Amino acid sequence: MMDELELLKKDWQKKDEHLPKLSYNDIYTMIWKKSSSIVKWIFYISIIELIFWIVLNAAPFLMDSFQEKLGEIDDTFSLSFMVGSTIFTFGIILIFIYFLYKAYRGISTVDNAKSLMESILKTRKIVQYYVGYNLIMAVVITIYTIYRLFTSDENVIKLFQTIKDEGSELKFWLLGAIIVALGMILVVGFIWLFYRLIYGFLLRKLNHNYKELKKLEI
């Protein structure tokens, strides 16, 4: 039986004369055009993400009220805790920038298709970890702040005392917990959805083709 593909191959190799022909100048102008590859898009998005979280982390230091509070701190423990956590936060950011940079450098179009896909997915994973880290920190800090509010803020303690006197303590706790939990779920859920949309859209093709390649290995 004649191999149909051989027939196709014979024909395919005769196609050259029918292909479009670009001139030297056509190609020359093309090399200066902007790429619109997904790597570029992921790169832009991760830069925006880094800036977003860095600004969010640094924002308190720019606010007057926070600086006043900083000035009021007199015990060495709180001060060293503040300094320590700030160094920790920005240290983490630096570490992520380093890993992100390394991952980007690792993306090479000269690699085979599978390695290329893997290095792109790895890069995206790093951004994902970074966002995950920030979300977890945000939740932890929120819970901690609320806890501090209840144990050290005089106004809140006073309010809490009146509630206790009125006897609606349980209702108050329940309602408070539900509101806080809902708020956090809403924020985290929104960010998560945002991610699913952006990366789902960007990487749909890549994920599909990567799965195709992986299937070949079974």
Place this chain on the structure above:
Amino acid sequence: MNKELEHQFVTELESNQNIVHKVCTLYTNDRDSHNDLFQEITIQLWKAYPKFRGDSKFSTWMYRVALNTAITLYRKSKRRVKTQDYESVIFKIKAEEYDPTEEQQLKLMYTAVKQLGDIDKALVFLYLEDKDYREISETLGISEVNARVKMNRIKNKLRTILNP
């Protein structure tokens, strides 16, 4: 120095542009997308060129970058295959060169190939370009055995399309 590199690159690409055009023809369905993909491949080739050491042939190196761009980097999703609306060179078959059944068969085959998935297309493309299984497997990052198995499956798929 840089000017020299530019000149060298553009000259090489100009004389090897058929490879890129063929990839574009397989992976796109209209003239605009064809040109768009061609441009993206050119940009990727140019970006990778300083690292091209010349230990492989320029054309061999091109296959990789071109296919990687088409399969992975190129962002725009392909429209559904509607071969009729694209006066692609690939489908222009000169009637006088073929007997009608062969022409009909080829037409069917090209349509079938265009409907394959991105990875399958890459395999067929390299096969049609007369690459051996070693090169196919190295380009895609799969084992030679798997490349063979997959190719046989594609052949069978095409065969059933041709002989229902």
